[in-house]
Amino acid sequence: MLSRTALLKLADSPRVEKFVKKNGMSSGFARRFIAGETMEETVQPIIAINGKGMTATLDYLGENVYKKEEAIASVDYYRILFPYISQQKLDSNVSLKLTQLGLDIDYSLALDNMKAILDLAATYDQFVRIDMEGSPYTDSTLKLFAELWQERKNVGTVIQSYLHRSERDVLQLIEMGARVRLVKGAYNEPETIAFPAKVDVDSNFVNLMKILLEKGNYPAIATHDPEMIRQTKEFANSRGIPASNYEFQMLYGIRRDLQEKLVSEGHRVRIYVPFGTQWYGYTMRRLAERPANVWFVLKNLIRN
Numbered sequence: 462m463l464s465r466t467a468l469l470k471l472a473d474s475p476r477v478e479k480f481v482k483k484n485g486m487s488s489g490f491a492r493r494f495i496a497g498e499t500m501e502e503t504v505q506p507i508i509a510i511n512g513k514g515m516t517a518t519l520d521y522l523g524e525n526v527y528k529k530e531e532a533i534a535s536v537d538y539y540r541i542l543f544p545y546i547s548q549q550k551l552d553s554n555v556s557l558k559l560t561q562l563g564l565d566i567d568y569s570l571a572l573d574n575m576k577a578i579l580d581l582a583a584t585y586d587q588f589v590r591i592d593m594e595g596s597p598y599t600d601s602t603l604k605l606f607a608e609l610w611q612e613r614k615n616v617g618t619v620i621q622s623y624l625h626r627s628e629r630d631v632l633q634l635i636e637m638g639a640r641v642r643l644v645k646g647a648y649n650e651p652e653t654i655a656f657p658a659k660v661d662v663d664s665n666f667v668n669l670m671k672i673l674l675e676k677g678n679y680p681a682i683a684t685h686d687p688e689m690i691r692q693t694k695e696f697a698n699s700r701g702i703p704a705s706n707y708e709f710q711m712l713y714g715i716r717r718d719l720q721e722k723l724v725s726e727g728h729r730v731r732i733y734v735p736f737g738t739q740w741y742g743y744t745m746r747r748l749a750e751r752p753a754n755v756w757f758v759l760k761n762l763i764r765n
């Protein structure tokens with residue numbers, strides 16, 4: 462079976478992407494993880510999520526654009542998306558990636574695009590989460606976030622527990638009063654900067670979770686790992702931290718049983734709902750997290 466590293470390498474292969482995209486959506490390859498290819502297709506899944514007592518964060522898929530026009534086109538998309546969320550009365554905010562807004566082309570292009578998006582979001586009383594990408598972007602993402610934060614507060618970001626540096630970053634973000642989503646991390650990172658062993662990634666996740674729950678501003682604990690969730694609940698209980706001070710987040714299509722169980726226990730749960738045609742990289746990262754899913758996908762491709 463394919464390894465996590467091999468799958469993450471395939472995530473960057475345009476040739477495999479072309480093949481999979483030709484066969485993908487129709488065969489159900491991406492359907493497991495992607496709510497739809499258009500915002501209209503995504504409305505029903507979000508209504509269903511809201512109906513189960515959960516909120517959502519919509520991710521209009523796209524990353525690593527290398528043309529300025531594409532980055533501008535992404536900004537234009539949010540001019541339609543924010544009013545649409547409001548018209549459809551969806552209980553959902555937005556998550557996005559800076560490389561979709563031109564971070565690979567020019568830092569100030571991405572910064573200006575983010576400012577435009579946050580100003581637009583503010584008119585709809587909306588919050589925008591900047592996802593954290595691979596380590597070549599960690600510094601620039603945090604720098605850009607800090608610049609935005611000076612003037613705009615409807616924005617948050619993400620910290621990955623697999624990086625050695627993350628405790629320092631979390632403490633800085635807490636000092637600023639910023640909202641942090643804590644995740645384990647989804648990219649291929651060298652051992653020089655990231656913990657290679659799951660046990661260390663998990664232990665750092667628990668360490669950062671505790672810091673965020675005690676001192677952070679409405680942190681999001683984003684994981685499907687029952688042990689991470691158990692430890693979060695136990696820590697919150699032991700410190701008398703109310704469930705309204707933080708939220709759990711999970712990805713669309715993963716561990717629905719756990720999502721619903723948390724809601725039934727009185728916890729806040731937000732589902733990350735990706736949509737759009739640029740689903741290849743996102744879907745491959747989900748497969749890499751659980752290579753057993755590859756078999757499910759191959760069966761669909763063979764059937765097609």
Ligand SMILES: Cc1cc2nc3c(=O)[nH]c(=O)nc-3n(C[C@H](O)[C@H](O)[C@H](O)COP(=O)(O)OP(=O)(O)OC[C@H]3O[C@@H](n4cnc5c(N)ncnc54)[C@H](O)[C@@H]3O)c2cc1C
Pocket residue numbers: 591592593594619621644645646647648683684685686687710711712715716732733746747748750751754
């Ligand atoms: C809301 C949200 C936002 C995220 N944003 C980012 C981000 O901005 N940057 C970033 O680097 N990463 C992000 N991630 C991904 C994250 O870094 C992990 O790669 C991912 O959540 C898997 O780790 P885990 O905590 O669920 O634990 P794991 O130890 O990987 O998994 C625990 C259990 O969860 C289930 N599970 C996990 N993944 C899958 C899957 N793909 N398919 C089926 N079952 C699965 C399995 O039962 C598994 O045993 C995000 C995750 C979530 C939930």
